[in-house]
Amino acid sequence: MKVALFGGTFNPIHIGHLIMAQYVLNFSQVQKVIFVPNGHPPHKIEDVADASDRFEMVKLSIEDNPYFDISDFEIKKSGPSWTIDTLEYFSSIYERVYFIIGSDNLSEIVKWYKAEEILRRYPLIVLPRERDLCAIKKEIEKLSSKYAQEITLIQMPIVDISSTEIRKLIRQNKSIRYMVHPKVEEYIKRKGLYKR
Numbered sequence: 493m494k495v496a497l498f499g500g501t502f503n504p505i506h507i508g509h510l511i512m513a514q515y516v517l518n519f520s521q522v523q524k525v526i527f528v529p530n531g532h533p534p535h536k537i538e539d540v541a542d543a544s545d546r547f548e549m550v551k552l553s554i555e556d557n558p559y560f561d562i563s564d565f566e567i568k569k570s571g572p573s574w575t576i577d578t579l580e581y582f583s584s585i586y587e588r589v590y591f592i593i594g595s596d597n598l599s600e601i602v603k604w605y606k607a608e609e610i611l612r613r614y615p616l617i618v619l620p621r622e623r624d625l626c627a628i629k630k631e632i633e634k635l636s637s638k639y640a641q642e643i644t645l646i647q648m649p650i651v652d653i654s655s656t657e658i659r660k661l662i663r664q665n666k667s668i669r670y671m672v673h674p675k676v677e678e679y680i681k682r683k684g685l686y687k688r
């Protein structure tokens with residue numbers, strides 16, 4: 493089976509993430525998208541909800557979609573969540589493993605732990621976060637030829653929503669209705685997350 497791993501901090505998961513995953517199912521060979529919330533984000537420290545809460549919110553968002561799955565592989569591990577370790581683990585289970593990123597991570601991925609190994613061994617699926625598709629295509633072309641790797645851009649409507657914006661609205665006591673799954677909105681309220 494061909495699967496795509498969707499790694500993220502999901503702090504919290506929002507509709508941008510869900511639309512991305514659905515576009516991957518719609519427009520790639522992938523049969524399943526596996527959401528992998530990270531335990532200890534190697535690069536984000538401020539205002540990060542507990543891994544168990546971020547995991548639960550992803551679970552609530554995807555539970556009605558049989559083609560979406562969730563893994564606790566990264567949150568069960570102690571120490572930083574390195575993507576290369578996750579990819580290696582899942583590639584021992586599935587025939588082919590893709591990794592999903594937003595286009596803002598195209599310039600970041602070369603700085604990740606064992607980036608060269610990731611880029612040489614694993615195909616990427618990129619979803620646009622900025623409107624300038626030409627710039628994204630150029631960056632993809634550069635990386636795919638340097639590492640001889642399949643890097644596919646799947647076009648989708650730009651969803652200008654981020655977890656940062658959602659956390660900001662919550663701090664300002666504003667509604668996040670329609671930006672997250674209704675069950676996530678309810679979970680955040682009930683647990684008082686991101687109020688600070």
Ligand SMILES: Nc1ncnc2c1ncn2[C@@H]1O[C@H](COP(=O)(O)OP(=O)(O)OP(=O)(O)O)[C@@H](O)[C@H]1O
Nearest residue numbers: 500501502508593594597620621651653654655656
């Ligand atoms: N609206 C979006 N459009 C396209 N890609 C996105 C969008 N939101 C997140 N992504 C991508 O999804 C992955 C996980 O994102 P993440 O959980 O960090 O959300 P975020 O909204 O970027 O969070 P934050 O605002 O806290 O940095 C990353 O590869 C990121 O580029």
Ligand SMILES: O=C(O)c1ccc[n+]([C@@H]2O[C@H](COP(=O)([O-])O)[C@@H](O)[C@H]2O)c1
Nearest residue numbers: 499500501530534535574575576604605
């Ligand atoms: O392995 C790394 O060095 C590495 C560095 C930065 C980010 N990542 C992964 O990239 C994914 C998206 O990260 P983020 O910050 O946009 O949520 C998530 O699965 C992170 O664990 C991985």
